[in-house]
Amino acid sequence: MKYLRRPAPFLDESFFEYLLRLSNYNGYQLASWIYYKVGTPSSSYIIKPNLESLVQLSDMTGVNIQTYHSMLNYLIDSKQKKSEIDAFIMRRGINSHSIKICPLCFKESSYYRAVWDINVLTVCHVHKCFLINRCLKCKSKIFHNRITIDKCNCGFDFCNLPILKADPEDLVLPSLIEMKLKKTEITSCVNKGFYNPLYNLSLEELIYLIIYMVRVISYFETKKKVLSFHADTSDKEFIGIISRSVSIFNSWPYEFYKFLDKYSEVKRYKLTTGIRSNFGTFQSIFLKSNSYGFIKDAFSEYIHKEWSNGHHLTFKKIDVVLEDRKYISGSEASRLLKTPWNKVKKLIEINELQGKIQKTQRFCRIFVSQESINDYMISREKFMYSKEVKNYLGICHDSVKILEENSLISRSSERSTQKYTYYHKTQVIKLLDVFDERLLKNCSGDSKCVNSSFIIRELGNCFFKISVFFKLVIEGVLIPRKKITGNGINQYLFDKFESKNAILKYKLNLSTPTNKILSSVDFSTLIGVNNSLILSWIKLGLIPRGNSNMFCSEDIKAFNMKYITLKEIKMSCNIDYREIRRRIDEIGVKPVSGEYVDGSKGYLYLRSDLVKHNILKDKGYIFKI
Structure with missing residues (x-):
């Protein structure tokens, strides 16, 4: 039908x-x-x-x-x-x-x-x-x-119905809507020499933006959270709010900045600081459409250049390029520098960073200069301050100074201050890299191992400093055998006997050629036996006795050339003690000293007897003095 x-x-x-x-x-x-x-x-x-x-x-x-x-x-x-x-x-x-x-x-x-x-x-x-x-x-x-x-x-x-003529400022929005509906091509977005971004929006985006701004201004001016759009069209307040919402986008962005100046004067949240306290949720308009990017850019520029009432980098809606920011918040500086917030505050107090500290009754707000952050980050890539060197190498503050005195690391006169000393980062890292290089080449061995702390204590007892330890590793005298979980040099393990022997050799090399005097403890370390065994051999007359058990290095060398200990035989043949003694007994070689010979606690043989019967695989000296 x-x-x-x-x-x-x-x-x-x-x-x-x-x-x-x-x-x-x-x-x-x-x-x-x-x-x-x-x-x-x-x-x-x-x-x-x-x-x-x-x-x-x-x-x-x-x-x-x-x-x-x-x-x-x-x-x-x-x-x-x-x-x-x-x-x-x-x-x-x-x-x-x-x-x-x-x-x-x-x-x-x-x-x-x-x-x-x-x-x-x-x-x-x-x-x-x-x-x-x-x-x-x-x-x-x-x-x-x-x-x-x-x-x-x-x-x-x-x-x-009555005919009520509208003012010129009330005609801008109707003209824009009509242009969008008729899809009139806009050849220019410039009105009287000033740019207006509303011309570039679609009809839906235009309507939404104006409604949003009407609600914002309505709440700002009248404290009404929801504006009634069913008000009489003769209501001058309602019409005025719409006209002002449109006029904000004239002469962009200068009128917009004037609006923000007035809008930020009212504090909206008593318990918050920064942008939210003055602008509330104004930033939510940014998320509705990519076409509102011009508002986002202008708002961000205003915050960074004109507004100084609080930090804003925790405000994720504003993602301006980092280099364009003049100041950043303490929390953002903490994230960028990967350091606690209190440390950032301390860096400002000692002038390592340029910034401001604002203390209120309940809050402490920090603003850090972006330029100083960039300079500090560059310096951190090149330098380490003394505490970082200490933690990286696993040593104490005094040891750091000793390394500097011995030119193993050098300080930066450019960055160092009265309170903080900065060192070149590459030199510090290179010190620890040497340990890894030596470890890769010598990762075998199952003898008793000690850590670096043990060796440094031994050096300290001999009145040597930690710089000697690093030099011995760099020169290849001390060789790391294992690497464990730890911090700095404490990750590396060394052979106990080789370490003691290396320390004594270093002491001998520092002595004058005509006056190398060693104690019985040093003697026992050099040949790899206990000090009590050395003392027993002194009593038996096998070792010439000096004053207070002190020995000339020439006497020790003569003893080493004439005699050989059971430990040196073991290391040369790479077999256990029982097998060594069984083989020596089979060929008829008798010990010079031993438990069943003179009651000594260790066995001692003539080196010539073992070389004669080809017992030793290594015809040289295991313990070279």
């Missing part, structure tokens, strides 16, 4: 109002029967017909279904993927309850324009007059669900 009177819809006509006009043309007082036909209850103020309903309506009116789709998608294209902005506009941006009317437009053609449903639109761009949303006779608001298209339910003709 087709209607007798089938008026053609206008492209810019509201679909809701078209159904009312269709109902009036066919002599029906209400459009509820048409709502039912298109699948929408009459109590609903939002028409969302499905395809089947549109096909049925098209059959009854003879209007192409594509025309209906164009009317439904006139403001927001429903075919595109819905964004958060589109959903918000459908919920808050389109007034689906009460309506606004231009009296002059109704005189020219009695149909309702879809653009009038936009909440923030209060002016007709054609006639430059305010839209009216209240009946002059009954003083009630005008609604969609009325009886006739051109009259109020009280019978008042909309053509007789």
Whole structure:
């Protein structure tokens, strides 16, 4: 069935109002029967017909279904993927309850324009007059669900509504909306020599941004958290807020900066500091669309250059290039430098970093100069202060000074201060790298091992310093055998006997050639036996006795050339003690000294006897003196 009177819809006509006009043309007082036909209850103020309903309506009116789709998608294209902005506009941006009317437009053609449903639109761009949303006779608001298209339910003709001329500043937004709807090509975004970014936004982004700014300004000026968009269009306060929301984007970004100056004067959160306390959640607009990047950039620039009421780097919505920031917060400086917040504060106090410390009753806020952060990070890549050297090498502060005195590491006169001494980082790292190089070449061995602390203590007993330990490792005299879990040089293990022998050799090399005097302890270490065994051999007359058990190095060398200990035989043949004694007994070689010979605790043989019978694999001396 087709209607007798089938008026053609206008492209810019509201679909809701078209159904009312269709109902009036066919002599029906209400459009509820048409709502039912298109699948929408009459109590609903939002028409969302499905395809089947549109096909049925098209059959009854003879209007192409594509025309209906164009009317439904006139403001927001429903075919595109819905964004958060589109959903918000459908919920808050389109007034689906009460309506606004231009009296002059109704005189020219009695149909309702879809653009009038936009909440923030209060002016007709054609006639430059305010839209009216209240009946002059009954003083009630005008609604969609009325009886006739051109009259109020009280019978008042909309053509007789008053004509209120709008001011020039109120015409900017209607003109912009009309340009977006007609898709007029904008050749220039410059108005009187100043850039206006609103020209580059889509209709949806424009409506959302203005609604957002209206709500922000409304709360800022009137302390109303939710602005009612159902206020009378004659309400000067409501119209003024919309005009000011649009004017913020004129002469961009200078007017925007003026708005931020005023907006930041009101503290919004008593218990917070920084941006949130003065701007609240203003930054949330940045996340709605990439097209709002111009606001983000301008807001970030304002924060970094104009605003000085608190730190802002924890404010993740602002991601300005790091080099553009003049000051950063203490927490961000702590993250960049990988050091505790208190350490950053201390660095400012000793002038290692340039910054400010602001103390309040409850908070202590830190602002650090970005330039000083960059300089400090560069210096940290090249230098280490004394405590870091101490921790890296696993030594004490005095040992660090000893290494410097012996030119193993050098301080930086450029960075060092009275409180902190900085050393060249490459030299410190190179010291520990030598240990790894030696370890890779000599990772075998299962003898008794000691750590570096044991060797350093032995050096200290001999009145040598830790620099000797590093020199012996660098020269290859001390060779790391194993590497364990630890810190610095304490990770490395050394052969105990080789370490003691190396210390004694170093002491001999420092002595004069004609006066090398050693104690019995040094003697026992050189040949790898206990001191008690040396003392027993002295009593037996095998070793010439000096004053207070002190020996000339020549006497020790003579003893070593004449005699050989069981330990040296073991190391030469690489077999255990029982097997050595069994083999020696089989060839008939008798010990010079031993438990069953003279009661000595250790066995001693003539070196010539063992060399004669080819017992020793190494014909040289294991313990070279």
